[in-house]
Amino acid sequence: MTSQKPLHGRKAWLITDDKIGMQVQVKGVADALGLDWEAKQVDPGGLWKMLAPYGPPDPKHKFGQPGSMLAPPWPDVAFATGRASIPYIRALRRRAGLTTFTVVLQDPKTGSNTADLIWVPEHDKRRGPNVMTTLTAAHSFSPERIRTLQAMEPAWLAALPRPRVAIILGGPNQVYRFTAADDAQFAASIASMARLGASFMVTPSRRTHAGLRDTVLQATAGRPRFVWDGSGENPYPAFLAHAEFFVVTGDSVNMSGEPLVTGKPVWIFEPSGGSAKFARFHASLRHYGATRSLPETVTDLTPWTYAPLDSAAAIAAEVERRWLRRQAMLQGTANSPTYGIQ
Secondary structure, X not given: XXXXXXXXXXXXXXXXXXXXXXXXXHHHHHHHHOOEEEEEEOOOOHHHHHHOOOOOOOHHHOOOOOOOOOOOOOOOEEEEEOHHHHHHHHHHHHHHHHHOEEEEEOOOOOOXXXXXXXXXXXXXXXXXXXXXXXXXXXXXXXXXHHHHHHOOOOHHHHOOOOOEEEEEOOOOOOOEOOOHHHHHHHHHHHHHHHHOOOEEEEEOOOOOOHXXXXXHHHHHOOOOXXXXXXXXXXXXXXXXXXXXXXXXXXXXXXXXXXXXXXXXXEEEEOOOEOOHHHHHHHHHHHHHOOEEEOOOOOOOOOOOOOOOOOHHHXXXXXXXXXXXXXXXXXXXHHHOOOOOOO
8 A cells, every 4th residue: 555645635726827738737747746736827918918927916816815716725835837827926935935835847037036946847957956857847647647548449549550650740839940841851751651561640739730731641641540630539648558659740848758758769850940948858858768860761660668757756756855844844843942933
């Protein structure tokens, strides 16, 4: 029988904006801790949006006032991620004091005093005594969840012969351009896998442009495949559980990192553009042995292995360690005849 997690069942707030990628990260850590969490989605407007993360909370949210979604009783733990959330976690830390253990995922840009613990990916340059790093971002796909999904094989998936290759498509953003030549090269690499007898599971994202999607469909047309068209239940969890290989466009830290919880081979395709930060991120994953750059032509489907990366569990363990240390300090203070609160 395993011991219960020290924060299991305690109240938590997850303060985020409307970005799904950010919400996924805080939910992953909160679930790893076993917290009873509430999502607190904030949407500062006008001047307050412009001032974030440095300014105060938008007055429309009535922070701390009765009836507000951000009012006492204060939670045991609070997470924030995303620029818009930072004014709220700073205000909470001032109001709640030691009652609430505060955690920020991603660099808040407002200094180390913003929260009790700050997590940044290893490729980020922020460091400090209350800063921790991991190679990948947190997410909700724990090893236990993957094992549960592996025990369930939908009929559409059972029809796909092995080896199965999951293709996870992103698209243009502020860093990567995805030229027509990029799309064609990506499709050529996929076509070389088709010639080796792979079957395919394809999922686009909201940023996937028609040119990339269409060339991938052409490259996989002659092989068994499942292509998610956005309707019905999202098959992505089943992709993670049942693929033998992954091919991911490297424009997203989340998309690149999530398959690494499986310990299965991941090829990364980096289109035109890029940045120093993304270059450090992808180099770190290659150095770890989890990913390889997608070659122009894949000549064999020999797998490689590595220790799976579960950053949600690593961040959760650090939160537990620091929270327990604080509780011991508070208990010691309360029991002190000299310094205890009377």
